Amino acid sequence: MDFWSRLIAGTSLAPGGSRGSSSNPEKRLARFKREYSQLLQTWRGTSNLSRDNEAADEIRGNIQDLMTILSDESRRPLPHPCIVFASSKQIYIPIGKIATTSYNEGIIREGVALFATLIDSEEENFVENDAFSKSLMNLLVRITGANSIRLSSETESEVVELSFNITTKIRLEPEVLPAWFAAQQRDETADGQDAHEKFTGKTQKEDFPLFYLLIDYIHHEGRIGDFARTGLLYIIEAASNSVTLEQWIVESDLATLMATGLGALYSQLSRKLVIDYPPGELPPSLALSDYAHPVETSEIVSSASPDFQSHMETFLSHLVFWQDVLNHCKSVEVKQTLLEHFQVIFLQQLLYPSLLESSDVDGGSSVAVLTYLRRILESLDHPDMIHLILHYLLALPDATPAPSGSRASISAARKRKSMDLATMMAVHIEVESTPALFNLVDLIQASLISESEQTKSVTLQLISVILRRHHKYAVTTLLWTSQLVPDGPQRTIGAYEKEMEFLLELAGSVGGEDNFDEVYENHVQDIMSALESHPCSITLIAPKSAGGTLKFPGSQASIPGAPRDLRPHTLRPEDPMLKKLLEILATFFTNSIETNFALVGVIVDLATCGFMRIEGWLLPEPSKYVYDEEEEDEEDPYLTSLGDAIDIEESAQIRVLRKMQRVPSWKKSKIPTFLTQLNTLIDQIQAYRSTVPRFEELLQQRRDAFSAASSTLATSIPIRHQPALSESSSRSTSPPRKSGFDSLAQRMFPELSTPSRSNSPRGRQSQDQQRSSGSGLSGGYGLATPTNNRQAPTSNTPSRDSSRAFSPSPLRDNEAALRAPGVPASQAAAFAAIDQSILARKVSLPVPNSEMPPIPFPDLRGGSDTVDEAKESKMEEVELEDTVQDADPIEERRMRKEVTISHVLTNVLILQEFVLEIAALVQVRAGLFGEVRFV
Known part of the structure; x- marks a missing residue:
C-alpha cells in the first residue's frame, strides 16, 4: 500500500453504488469471489486470448476489479477476508499464467499491479511465500524476455519498480531472501571446510531471476534505470548477510x-x-x-x-x-x-x-x-x-598483495x-x-x-x-621532483615583499581602468578556497589530534601499490613537463584562448598542493639569495659592550629581524625561468602598445566588453557579442562588478559539465570547469599584502619604463569631441569603422632584439593606402625571414604565426588576470602554510 493510500484510509475508491458492500467484509468477500470466478470462467472458455479482444477486455476488467477490492480492503480495519482468500487460494498463480500467455499489454499491466497490491498489503507474508515469488518471477521474466510483446515504457517502469520494491524488502528483512534466491548446486560432502569453501557450483539465472532482471535494465535512462541500479545495489548490500549469496555473486x-x-x-x-x-x-x-x-x-x-x-x-x-x-x-x-x-x-x-x-x-x-x-x-x-x-x-x-580479511x-x-x-x-x-x-x-x-x-x-x-x-600519482610520473629536507632554507619576509612587488607591478604595467584592488581581492578568495579544499593540503591545515597526524578513512585505496603519502617536494629545473609549459607560455599571445585558459589552470593547480614548494621553479630559491654588500648587517658595538645577557639577547633578535627584512637583489641567473618568461610577455605587450594604433583605448574597450558580458550573464539576459564596443557606450552601460574577467572563464567549456573546485560562481575557471570561489577569509591568514615600495595596479599605473609609447594617431586629438554630446552619427560610425579595421589587422609575436614597425593608421578614404600597406607588409615579411632563417622549423612556425589584434587584446587581459592570480597564490600560501620566515 502506497503512502497516499494510507493517508486517505477509510475512503472508498469503489463506485457509489457498492459502498455498502465494500464496508461489509462478508459482502466484499462475496463480490471478490464472484469477480474471481468470472475471471477463471472467461479464461477457460477462451481458446486464444491474444486474438479474442472482447474476452481480453473482460479479463482485464476482472483483474482491475479484484485489485480495486484488495486495495480498498487494505485501507479498512480488520478483518481482511479478501486478502486472506487471495493467499489461501493462491489466486496469483492463475492470474500470473493468464498475464503470461495473454500477449496483451493491458492484461499484463493489470496483473503486475495486482502482484504489487498484494506485496504492499504487508499481510499474509506474500513476499516470503515461495509459490508467490515463483509465480511473480515467472511472469516478469516471460514478459520482459525476447519472445514477449514489446512493452511500453510505462509498463516497463512498473515492472522494474515492482522489482525494486522486492529488493527493498530483502534489504530491510534479510529473512525474505530465501524466497527469491536459492543456489541449486552445492557440494555438501566436504567436511571441515567453512561455508565459503563449500560453495562450488556455477551460477544459473534460475537461482536468482530477480537479480538478472535488474541487470538487464541498469543501462536504461530515467526512472527505469534508477530503479534497476538502486535495486541491484540493495542486493549487493544484502550479500554481507549471506555467505551463499556472496559467493554466488562472485561467480555470477x-x-x-x-x-x-x-x-x-x-x-x-x-x-x-x-x-x-x-x-x-x-x-x-x-x-x-x-x-x-x-x-x-x-x-x-x-x-x-x-x-x-x-x-x-x-x-x-x-x-x-x-x-x-x-x-x-x-x-x-x-x-x-x-x-x-x-x-x-x-x-x-x-x-x-x-x-x-x-x-x-x-x-x-x-x-x-x-x-x-x-x-x-x-x-x-x-x-x-x-x-x-x-x-x-x-x-x-x-x-606484493597482502592477505585480505581474516582468511589468508x-x-x-x-x-x-x-x-x-x-x-x-x-x-x-x-x-x-x-x-x-x-x-x-x-x-x-x-x-x-x-x-x-x-x-x-x-x-x-x-x-x-x-x-x-590526484597529485600523488603525478609526483613520480608526470613530474620530476626532488624531496626537500625539513630544515632547509626558507623564504624571508624581505624576499616575499620583493616577489609580491614584482608580480603586482607586472600586472599593473598592463594598464587599464578598473578596480584592481577589488579584482585582486576576489583572486585571493578564490585561491584561499582552492588551497583549503585541495585533497593533499587538508592534512596540513586540519587540526591534529593529540596522538599525532590525522587519518582520513576512505581516502586511500585498499588495493596494494598505491603511492605513498606525499612529502614536501619541488620541481626540478630540468623537468620536461615544466619546460613544455614554459614553451607554450612563450607563445601566449598567439595561442588559442582555450589553450591559454588550460595553461593557466595547469600552472595554478601545480602550485596549489601544500606539499609542492613553489621556490626554485616559480619563485627564487632561498638558498641562492644574493644581497648587496652595503646591506650586510653588522653587530651593534654599543649593545655588545653592555655585557648584559638580556640586552645581548635582544640585540641578537633585532639583528635576526633586520636580516629577515633584507631584500635580496635579483640577479638574472638566479631568477626562475617562469618569472623571466612573464617579464618577457609584459615586454611584448609594450611592443604591441608602441606599434598598434589606439592600443590603450582598444584594450579598455575590450575590458569593458567583458565587463558588460559578465554583468549580463549574471542577470541571465542574452547578449549579442560584438567584435568591439565603443568606449562611450560600454562604459556608460557597465555596472559595477566583482571582476572584469569573470564571464571569460565561467563560459569556457559549457558543454562539459563537471565538478569544479568550489561552488561559488565567481573566480577563475580551470579548463572546462567554472571558476571556483571560496568563502574563506581574505588576506592570507594574517599575512597582509606587502605595501613597502610597491604600487598596486590602478588606472594610473605607468608603464614599466615610466613612459607609455603611444603610437601616432590622428584620432587621439578628437577623442574628447567624440565623447561629447551631439557628435554626428556619421562621424561616430567612421571612428567605429577605424577601430574595426585596426582590430582585424594581423600581427605575429614581437621579434626579440628588433623594433617592430608601427602599423599605419587606417585611412577610410581608400585608394592609395592599399598598395602602400601591401608593400609595407611585404617588407615586414622579408625582415622576418632574415630574422628567423637560422631558426629551427618549429621555432620558425611559432614566430610566423599571425593572429588578429583583437585576439591579442583578449590574451593580454587573460595574462593580466593570470599574473594577479599568481600574486594571490603567493600571498595566500605564505600565510596558510607558513612559508615565510620573519625571525
Whole structure:
C-alpha cells in the first residue's frame, strides 16, 4: 500500500453504488469471489486470448476489479477476508499464467499491479511465500524476455519498480531472501571446510531471476534505470548477510556484464572529436578572438552535438554506478571481483588501446580519448577505481598483495572466477601491448608539442585534473621532483615583499581602468578556497589530534601499490613537463584562448598542493639569495659592550629581524625561468602598445566588453557579442562588478559539465570547469599584502619604463569631441569603422632584439593606402625571414604565426588576470602554510 493510500484510509475508491458492500467484509468477500470466478470462467472458455479482444477486455476488467477490492480492503480495519482468500487460494498463480500467455499489454499491466497490491498489503507474508515469488518471477521474466510483446515504457517502469520494491524488502528483512534466491548446486560432502569453501557450483539465472532482471535494465535512462541500479545495489548490500549469496555473486555474471556494458557504452562514443559550442552560445572570450568553429564530418563529431552529449552522459552515469556499487558493497570478495573485471575488461582491453591507437593527425582521435579520460577522472572519487586507472595507465610498479580479511587466501569461487577471466582474455589476445612500452605520460608529452591547439588544450585540461585531484600519482610520473629536507632554507619576509612587488607591478604595467584592488581581492578568495579544499593540503591545515597526524578513512585505496603519502617536494629545473609549459607560455599571445585558459589552470593547480614548494621553479630559491654588500648587517658595538645577557639577547633578535627584512637583489641567473618568461610577455605587450594604433583605448574597450558580458550573464539576459564596443557606450552601460574577467572563464567549456573546485560562481575557471570561489577569509591568514615600495595596479599605473609609447594617431586629438554630446552619427560610425579595421589587422609575436614597425593608421578614404600597406607588409615579411632563417622549423612556425589584434587584446587581459592570480597564490600560501620566515 502506497503512502497516499494510507493517508486517505477509510475512503472508498469503489463506485457509489457498492459502498455498502465494500464496508461489509462478508459482502466484499462475496463480490471478490464472484469477480474471481468470472475471471477463471472467461479464461477457460477462451481458446486464444491474444486474438479474442472482447474476452481480453473482460479479463482485464476482472483483474482491475479484484485489485480495486484488495486495495480498498487494505485501507479498512480488520478483518481482511479478501486478502486472506487471495493467499489461501493462491489466486496469483492463475492470474500470473493468464498475464503470461495473454500477449496483451493491458492484461499484463493489470496483473503486475495486482502482484504489487498484494506485496504492499504487508499481510499474509506474500513476499516470503515461495509459490508467490515463483509465480511473480515467472511472469516478469516471460514478459520482459525476447519472445514477449514489446512493452511500453510505462509498463516497463512498473515492472522494474515492482522489482525494486522486492529488493527493498530483502534489504530491510534479510529473512525474505530465501524466497527469491536459492543456489541449486552445492557440494555438501566436504567436511571441515567453512561455508565459503563449500560453495562450488556455477551460477544459473534460475537461482536468482530477480537479480538478472535488474541487470538487464541498469543501462536504461530515467526512472527505469534508477530503479534497476538502486535495486541491484540493495542486493549487493544484502550479500554481507549471506555467505551463499556472496559467493554466488562472485561467480555470477555480474562483474562480466557490468564491465562489458561499460565497455559497450564507451565504444559508442565517437572515435574522433572536436570541441565546439552550440550555435549562439559561444563564450565572450572566444567571440572576441580568432576562434573558428572546427570542421565536423561524418567521422568527426562535435562535442556540442546533442547525440554525443547524450552518449557521454549515459556512459558517465554507468561509470558512477560502478562507484556506487563499490561503495555499497561490504563483501571484500565481491568488491575485488568487480575491480578485477573493471581492470581487465575495461582498462586493458578498451581504454588503454584507445589511448595507444590515438593520433594527432587523423582528425581528432587524440582530442577524443584525452577528453574521455579527463571526464572519467573528474567523475570518479572512489580511491580503488582511481588507483586502478592511474596505476595502470601511468605504468606504476606493482606491489606484493597482502592477505585480505581474516582468511589468508581467497575462496575457491573467487579463484575460479579469476582463472575464467584470465582464460577468456588469453583466447582473445595474441600480443598484448602494455603501458610499460607506451604509457599515459608518453602520450601527454607528445600531445603537448602538437601543432593542434585543441590537442594541446585538452591535454592541459587532463594534466590539470590529475594535478588537482590526484597529485600523488603525478609526483613520480608526470613530474620530476626532488624531496626537500625539513630544515632547509626558507623564504624571508624581505624576499616575499620583493616577489609580491614584482608580480603586482607586472600586472599593473598592463594598464587599464578598473578596480584592481577589488579584482585582486576576489583572486585571493578564490585561491584561499582552492588551497583549503585541495585533497593533499587538508592534512596540513586540519587540526591534529593529540596522538599525532590525522587519518582520513576512505581516502586511500585498499588495493596494494598505491603511492605513498606525499612529502614536501619541488620541481626540478630540468623537468620536461615544466619546460613544455614554459614553451607554450612563450607563445601566449598567439595561442588559442582555450589553450591559454588550460595553461593557466595547469600552472595554478601545480602550485596549489601544500606539499609542492613553489621556490626554485616559480619563485627564487632561498638558498641562492644574493644581497648587496652595503646591506650586510653588522653587530651593534654599543649593545655588545653592555655585557648584559638580556640586552645581548635582544640585540641578537633585532639583528635576526633586520636580516629577515633584507631584500635580496635579483640577479638574472638566479631568477626562475617562469618569472623571466612573464617579464618577457609584459615586454611584448609594450611592443604591441608602441606599434598598434589606439592600443590603450582598444584594450579598455575590450575590458569593458567583458565587463558588460559578465554583468549580463549574471542577470541571465542574452547578449549579442560584438567584435568591439565603443568606449562611450560600454562604459556608460557597465555596472559595477566583482571582476572584469569573470564571464571569460565561467563560459569556457559549457558543454562539459563537471565538478569544479568550489561552488561559488565567481573566480577563475580551470579548463572546462567554472571558476571556483571560496568563502574563506581574505588576506592570507594574517599575512597582509606587502605595501613597502610597491604600487598596486590602478588606472594610473605607468608603464614599466615610466613612459607609455603611444603610437601616432590622428584620432587621439578628437577623442574628447567624440565623447561629447551631439557628435554626428556619421562621424561616430567612421571612428567605429577605424577601430574595426585596426582590430582585424594581423600581427605575429614581437621579434626579440628588433623594433617592430608601427602599423599605419587606417585611412577610410581608400585608394592609395592599399598598395602602400601591401608593400609595407611585404617588407615586414622579408625582415622576418632574415630574422628567423637560422631558426629551427618549429621555432620558425611559432614566430610566423599571425593572429588578429583583437585576439591579442583578449590574451593580454587573460595574462593580466593570470599574473594577479599568481600574486594571490603567493600571498595566500605564505600565510596558510607558513612559508615565510620573519625571525
